[in-house]
Amino acid sequence: MALDVKRFIARFVEESRDHLRRLDEGLTVLAGNPADGETVNALFRSAHTVKGSARMLKLMAIADLAHRTEDILGALRDGVLLFDGDLRRLLQRAVDAVAAQVEAVAEGREPAAAGPDLIAALGEVLQPGPGAGSPAGETPSAPASGGDTAAPAAALPEPAPAAATAEPPSVETPEIRLKSSETVRVPLVRLDELIRLMGEVVSSHARLRQRLVDIRQIGRRMTDGPAVPQITGFIRDLRDDVSIQERLMEELHAKALVMRMLPLAVVLDPAARLIRDLGRSLDKDVDCVVTGTEIELDRQLIDGLGDPILHILRNAVDHGIESPDQRIAAGKPRHGTIRIEARQDGGWVVIGIADDGRGLAIADIRDKALRKGLITAAQAGAMSESELIDLIFAPGFSTSSIITEISGRGVGMDVVKRTIVDEMQGVISIDTEPGRGTTFMLRLPLSLAVMRVLLVSAGGESFGFTGQYVAQLIEVPAGRLLLAAGREAVVLDNEFVPVVPLASLLGLQDQGKRRETVLLVVVSVRNGKLALAVDDLLDERDMVIKPLPAHLRHLPLVAGMVMDGRNRLISILHTPALLSLAARARDGAVRVASDETALKGAHILVVDDSLNTREIEKDVLEAHGYVVTLAEDGRDGLAKAQSEAFDAILTDVEMPHMDGFSLTAALRQDERYRDTPIIIVTSRQKEEDKRRGIEVGADAYIVKGDFDQNSLVDTLHSLLG
Amino acid sequence: MAEASGELSLDRILADREKRNGTVVSVDEPEVKLVVVALGEEWFAVPGDLVREVLPDCPVFYLPGCPASMDGVINVRGDIETVIDLRGLLGIAPPADRGRRILLCEAGGMRSGVRVDAVEEVMDVPQSRIQAPPQTVPESRRAVVTGIMSYRDRVVTVLGLGRMFEAYRAGLG
Numbered sequence: 001m002a003l004d005v006k007r008f009i010a011r012f013v014e015e016s017r018d019h020l021r022r023l024d025e026g027l028t029v030l031a032g033n034p035a036d037g038e039t040v041n042a043l044f045r046s047a048h049t050v051k052g053s054a055r056m057l058k059l060m061a062i063a064d065l066a067h068r069t070e071d072i073l074g075a076l077r078d079g080v081l082l083f084d085g086d087l088r089r090l091l092q093r094a095v096d097a098v099a100a101q102v103e104a105v106a107e108g109r110e111p112a113a114a115g116p117d118l119i120a121a122l123g124e125v126l127q128p129g130p131g132a133g134s135p136a137g138e139t140p141s142a143p144a145s146g147g148d149t150a151a152p153a154a155a156l157p158e159p160a161p162a163a164a165t166a167e168p169p170s171v172e173t174p175e176i177r178l179k180s181s182e183t184v185r186v187p188l189v190r191l192d193e194l195i196r197l198m199g200e201v202v203s204s205h206a207r208l209r210q211r212l213v214d215i216r217q218i219g220r221r222m223t224d225g226p227a228v229p230q231i232t233g234f235i236r237d238l239r240d241d242v243s244i245q246e247r248l249m250e251e252l253h254a255k256a257l258v259m260r261m262l263p264l265a266v267v268l269d270p271a272a273r274l275i276r277d278l279g280r281s282l283d284k285d286v287d288c289v290v291t292g293t294e295i296e297l298d299r300q301l302i303d304g305l306g307d308p309i310l311h312i313l314r315n316a317v318d319h320g321i322e323s324p325d326q327r328i329a330a331g332k333p334r335h336g337t338i339r340i341e342a343r344q345d346g347g348w349v350v351i352g353i354a355d356d357g358r359g360l361a362i363a364d365i366r367d368k369a370l371r372k373g374l375i376t377a378a379q380a381g382a383m384s385e386s387e388l389i390d391l392i393f394a395p396g397f398s399t400s401s402i403i404t405e406i407s408g409r410g411v412g413m414d415v416v417k418r419t420i421v422d423e424m425q426g427v428i429s430i431d432t433e434p435g436r437g438t439t440f441m442l443r444l445p446l447s448l449a450v451m452r453v454l455l456v457s458a459g460g461e462s463f464g465f466t467g468q469y470v471a472q473l474i475e476v477p478a479g480r481l482l483l484a485a486g487r488e489a490v491v492l493d494n495e496f497v498p499v500v501p502l503a504s505l506l507g508l509q510d511q512g513k514r515r516e517t518v519l520l521v522v523v524s525v526r527n528g529k530l531a532l533a534v535d536d537l538l539d540e541r542d543m544v545i546k547p548l549p550a551h552l553r554h555l556p557l558v559a560g561m562v563m564d565g566r567n568r569l570i571s572i573l574h575t576p577a578l579l580s581l582a583a584r585a586r587d588g589a590v591r592v593a594s595d596e597t598a599l600k601g602a603h604i605l606v607v608d609d610s611l612n613t614r615e616i617e618k619d620v621l622e623a624h625g626y627v628v629t630l631a632e633d634g635r636d637g638l639a640k641a642q643s644e645a646f647d648a649i650l651t652d653v654e655m656p657h658m659d660g661f662s663l664t665a666a667l668r669q670d671e672r673y674r675d676t677p678i679i680i681v682t683s684r685q686k687e688e689d690k691r692r693g694i695e696v697g698a699d700a701y702i703v704k705g706d707f708d709q710n711s712l713v714d715t716l717h718s719l720l721g
Numbered sequence: 722m723a724e725a726s727g728e729l730s731l732d733r734i735l736a737d738r739e740k741r742n743g744t745v746v747s748v749d750e751p752e753v754k755l756v757v758v759a760l761g762e763e764w765f766a767v768p769g770d771l772v773r774e775v776l777p778d779c780p781v782f783y784l785p786g787c788p789a790s791m792d793g794v795i796n797v798r799g800d801i802e803t804v805i806d807l808r809g810l811l812g813i814a815p816p817a818d819r820g821r822r823i824l825l826c827e828a829g830g831m832r833s834g835v836r837v838d839a840v841e842e843v844m845d846v847p848q849s850r851i852q853a854p855p856q857t858v859p860e861s862r863r864a865v866v867t868g869i870m871s872y873r874d875r876v877v878t879v880l881g882l883g884r885m886f887e888a889y890r891a892g893l894g
Contacts (some may be wrong), residue, residue, distance in 0.1 A: 200799060461783050506785045546801055548794075551831040551890045557786035561794070561801055569782040569796050 012053050013106040014183055016062075019046040020102065023095045027088055034083035044073040050098065061113040062101045068114075068122040069094045075126060090121055188299070191260050195449055198256045199544035202450065203563050205249055206543075210565025212242050250542075257447050262302045264342050264351075265293035267309060275313045275338060284321050285335035288313075292342030295349055298447035301424055305444075308416040312353050312440050313338065315413075320357030320438055330435065332356065347446055348468065354439040360432040362388050372396060384614065384632040386527055389430050393417040420444070421576060425451065425466055425559065429526045443468065451545055453562055455538040455570060456521060459503025459510060462538060462570045464562055465523060466545075469575035472522035473537065481518065484620045484709045490520065490531055491704045494654060494683040495610040496617070497522060500582050502532040506557070525576045527611045532578070539564075545572055557581070602720055603627045603645070607637035607663060608652040608681070613704075617650060617681070620709045621716075634658025638666055641673060648720060649673075650712075653682040653689070661696045668697040677719035681712070752845045755870075756824065757877055758837040761813045764877045766870065767826065767835075771882045774825040775840055788892070795834055797825065804834040805889065812861045829886030846870065851879055864888065 026043040030036060051066035072091065075081040097118060101111035215238065219231050272288040279286025297305075321327075321336035328334055341352045362385055369375045369391045375383070391397060395414040420426040426444040445451060445468065452467030472492065481488045481499055488499040499520065503510045520531040545560040546569075552558075559574040604626045608614045611632075618628040629644070631637035635657040641649065649667065653660040660680055667673040679700040680693045693701045700715050754769030774797075781793040781804050790809040794801050804823055808815060823834040851868040858866050858878075865888075867881040 203799075463785075508785075546799075548801060549803055549832065551833070552784075552787070552803060555784070555786055558784060561782075563796065563799075567796055568780070569794055569801060571783070571785055573785070 008057055009105060010183075012057055012059075013102055014185070015053060016050050016098075016102045018185070019050050020095060020099045022046050024092075027092055027095070030083050031085075031088055037077070040073060040077045040083075044070060044077050047073055059101075059105060059111060061111045062098060062105070065094060065098050065101065065114045065119075068119065069098065072122060072125055081125065087125065090125060093118060094122060195256050195260060198253045199449055201249060202253050202542075203544050205246060206563065206565040207567065208242055208245070208565075212238055213565070253450070257298065257449055258296075260299045261296035261447075262299050263293055264295050264297060264302070264305075264349075266302055267306050268293050268340055268342070271306070271309055271313055272340065274310070275317055278314065278317050279321070279336070282317060283323065284317060285324055286317055286321055286338060287335050288338045288340065290340045292344075292351075295342050295344055296446075297349060297444070298449060300448055301444060301446075304419055304424055308419045308442075309340075309351075309353070311413070311416050313340075316353065316355040316357065316438065320355040320359075322358050326358075344446075345443075347452065349444050349446060351442040351444070352439055353442075354437060356437040359434040359436055360389060360392070360430070360438055361434075362432075365389065365391050369394065369397065382618070382628065382630055384611070384630045385636055386611070386632060389432060390526075392430075393428075422559075422574075424448065425468065427468060427526060449544065450542045452540070453543040453545070453572065454521070454540045455562075455564070456502070456534040457536045457538055458501070458532075458534045459506065459508030461503075461508060462564070462568070463502065463534075464543075464570050464572040465521065465575060466559065466572060469523045469525060470521060471524040471529060472520075474520050474522060474531075475517045476520060478516060478518050482708070484616045487619070489612075489616050491683065492522065492529075492531070494613075494652070494704065495529065496613040496615075496704065497529045497531045498582065498612060498616060499531045499533060500585075502534050505532070505578065505582060505585070523575045523578065525579050528579050529610075529612050530579050530582050601625065601627060602647040603629065604716070605629050605631060605637060605641055605646040605649045606651075607631045607634065607649065607655070607660070609633050609655040610652070613652065613681075617712075620712060621650075624713050626716075634660060634663035634666075637663050641667060642670070645672065646676065648677040648679070648716060650679050650681055650716075653680060653684055653693075661692055664693070664698050665696040677716070679712075679715060679719070750847045750849060752847050753851070754843070754845050755877075755879070756840060757842040757844070757872065758822070758824070759839045759841055760807055760811070760837055763813065764841060764872070764875050765807075765811075765837075766877045766879045767824065767882050768879075769843060771826050771828045772824050773827055773832075776823040776825055776834065778821045778823065790889075792836060795823065797834075802832065802834050804836055806836050810865070810885065810889075812859065826882055826886070828883040829888075829890060831886045831890045833886070833889075842872070854878075 023043055023046050026039045026046070029039045030043075033039075047066050047070035051063050051070055054060075054062035054066060069091065072081065072087070072094075076083060076087075081087065094114075097114050101114075104111045212235075215231075215235055219228075219235050222228055222231060268290050272290045275288045276286060316338050317336075321338070322330065322332075324334045327336065337356050339352070339354045341354070343350055366375075366380050366383070366388050369388075370377060370380055374391060374394050374397060380388075392413045393416075395412075397412060397414065417428055420428045420442055424444055425448060426442060428443075429441045430438065431441070432438040453464045454467065454470055454473075455462055455464050457463070474492070476490060481490055482496075483489075484496065489496045490499050491497075499518070501510050502521075518533050519535070519537065521534055522529060522531045524530075543562040545562055547553075547560050548555065548558060556577040557574055558571045560572045561569045562572060564570055604621055606614055606617045606621070606628055607630075608617065609632055614630045614632070618630060621628050629640060629646070631640045633655040634651070637649070637651060638658065651660040651663055658666075660682065664678050664680065667676070667678060677699045678697065679702060680698045681702045681704060682689070683704045685703045690701045699719055702712060702715065755766040756769050756772050756775075757764055757766045759765075776795070776797065779795050781795055784791070784793045784803075787793065787803075790806055792804040792806050794803055802825060807813075822837050822840050824837060824840070825834050826832070851870045854863075854866045854868055862878075865880055865885045866878055867884075868879040870877045870879060
């Protein structure tokens with residue numbers, strides 16, 4: 001595999017200059033105190049590092065000279081040599097020669113080999129002996145290494161004046177000119193401080209904007225008087241100044257953030273290497289293909305990403321990829337492939353980690369969760385495939401039945417999820433197919449320093465949502481809200497989405513203004529959606545999120561706070577926590593409802609690819625005493641229908657893998673389901689769709705837009721007799 | 722009252738000595754700095770070295786899901802700090818109006834504002850003036866009261882802020 005040298009050259013030059021500077025300084029220190037062992041050690045390490053890096057990049061001329069320097073420093077360290085003025089001058093010569101070579105590399109030239117007399121002198125120090133007087137070719141390796149470097153040097157367009165001609169060794173007469181470095185190394189803390197300050201500046205700018213709003217209001221109230229034209233002019237100027245300032249500041253902030261950005265290669269390349277090694281140690285043939293490593297993220301995220309990615313990769317190698325024998329038996333190529341693909345999507349980066357292994361064993365996950373008491377048998381039966389998969393993120397869950405050295409050591413997927421979701425404000429999801437492999441999708445912001453924030457008001461307080469969770473903002477007539485199992489819902493794109501007033505969800509007094517229309521913030525976390533009714537939309541912009549004090553980090557509802565133009569602190573709501581809060585509230589409501597009605601006990605299969613729709617239909621049916629099992633697409637539904645007997649089936653039309661029409665047709669082929677009531681519940685309202693539904697054998701066709709829980713229950717009731 | 726007479730007798734001894742020897746003997750008794758605050762009808766003291774700052778009343782912002790004993794958060798020069806209401810923790814009836822001072826304290830591995838009605842005094846007192854908490858301390862306070870002291874004819878309850886904050890932090894999980 002060819003190493004893309006160019007990418008590393010800049011880093012090599014930077015690093016080597018640093019080490020050469022240390023070598024210079026160290027030699028000066030030694031001149032004052034020749035017995036300083038610490039310094040000798042440090043010098044040795046610097047020379048060693050330069051040698052190693054140069055060798056990796058096939059810069060053999062540099063590697064050779066650095067190697068010789070290292071040898072002498074090694075002898076010095078071991079006490080074989082003594083430091084004196086001559087040795088110091090020789091070492092300095094060698095260091096300068098290496099520096100000249102490094103500068104040649106920096107300018108894009110091939111470094112010339114060191115002059116033979118320098119090589120000879122370096123060799124002589126280590127092998128003092130009779131031949132001390134005649135320099136040329138004493139050390140056996142010298143001519144050989146000279147030859148090594150001469151070849152590639154000659155191949156370059158720039159004629160190499162070096163080793164071959166030998167006469168005036170170019171490295172010995174470096175051009176006398178002080179070179180200003182093109183890069184500056186800045187300690188990270190300083191950069192962090194700068195970015196933090198930039199964040200404060202951006203935050204405080206909100207105040208300036210607020211002042212503009214205030215003065216405009218004052219201006220509007222002043223109708224006459226001699227000062228009016230002046231005020232108007234002042235407002236105009238202020239507005240222009242604020243907007244110029246804002247533009248400059250945003251640019252400055254963006255530039256500052258870029259300074260702390262690192263390419264994903266920093267995490268992904270070593271991870272890929274590690275994974276290949278890991279595969280070998282497990283006797284599995286694993287290839288790891290990485291793309292999109294040039295995408296840059298804030299260092300804060302890069303730092304945090306290493307562990308979760310490594311954990312996912314380890315799982316893929318350990319549990320996902322089968323042994324070569326198993327793979328061949330399954331008709332797959334002998335070597336497994338793990339693809340890490342990163343791409344940018346707006347202000348987000350999406351990282352997909354896909355293996356072509358055996359896929360997640362969903363039945364095993366369910367059994368394990370049951371055994372560990374994470375779910376009850378009743379819950380397990382009602383859970384859809386994707387909900388079962390999500391169980392691997394539950395604390396205390398580890399899929400490995402034997403604890404191997406590679407994975408399954410306590411830190412599990414729950415930590416991965418927590419890191420991605422809580423610490424990085426990201427989203428993680430899994431897609432798996434038996435026998436075909438598993439894909440983890442990570443969606444991350446490019447930087448945590450500023451985030452897109454939507455500010456709303458509800459129950460007399462202000463709240464914020466970070467952009468990645470907001471799926472839709474929509475205002476609907478109050479009449480469009482449906483009532484299902486005692487709660488409100490709205491149909492959005494073929495999906496039932498539960499509607500909850502944000503104020504009451506947070507336990508605040510609902511302002512209770514009944515309005516013609518309802519303002520909804522639709523938030524989505526992976527496959528779950530929730531429509532939050534709010535009073536007003538306040539603002540939407542990039543904001544700096546401040547962390548809560550450490551003792552409140554466990555507060556589930558709040559992800560951090562932002563400051564508005566009046567220095568008020570506004571909570572950024574942690575959307576996943578809101579969804580689970582809403583789900584808990586719902587569970588309570590459903591239980592109450594089902595107590596009130598007589599249990600009919602008929603077993604209904606609900607098939608829909610939308611999690612919310614399934615849940616709402618389930619709630620409605622359970623509230624009326626039915627027992628409900630969920631399936632998330634036609635294929636899943638068919639499998640469940642075949643393994644268990646149902647009294648009736650409710651299905652959506654548009655679903656992945658197998659649509660509702662095909663499912664209905666397939667069920668009608670089955671002896672057991674020839675006469676079972678099948679109800680299609682869909683947002684398709686064209687006549688031809690309805691006709692098609694009846695043709696394939698559905699008993700009823702309910703359009704979601706006109707959904708009325710009574711009509712569903714009545715229909716079901718009449719069909720079940 | 723026993724304390725007051727004790728103090729008197731100490732003064733008298735010193736005065737006697739001075740008379741006899743003509744010099745003042747400096748007594749190296751350890752002193753503690755205390756911030757005496759009012760909460761309703763009662764006075765409490767917190768160790769002064771744990772109080773970073775006394776803030777004037779400032780707007781407190783709502784924090785969804787925070788414990789009942791917490792008012793919310795305040796903005797202290799760009800940093801977010803919580804505000805704890807001691808009344809709830811000490812079993813004092815809620816006030817007619819909100820306290821006007823916030824002590825920014827750091828103890829037990831946590832930093833938080835503590836709301837009080839007023840700051841009465843900041844003073845150095847000899848360790849010996851603080852007596853062990855009496856048996857009559859109500860159960861709810863027993864864990865956080867480290868001593869009592871009399872001052873300006875009132876009983877001042879000394880609070881162990883470190884222990885209090887530690888317990889508070891543990892309670893937050």
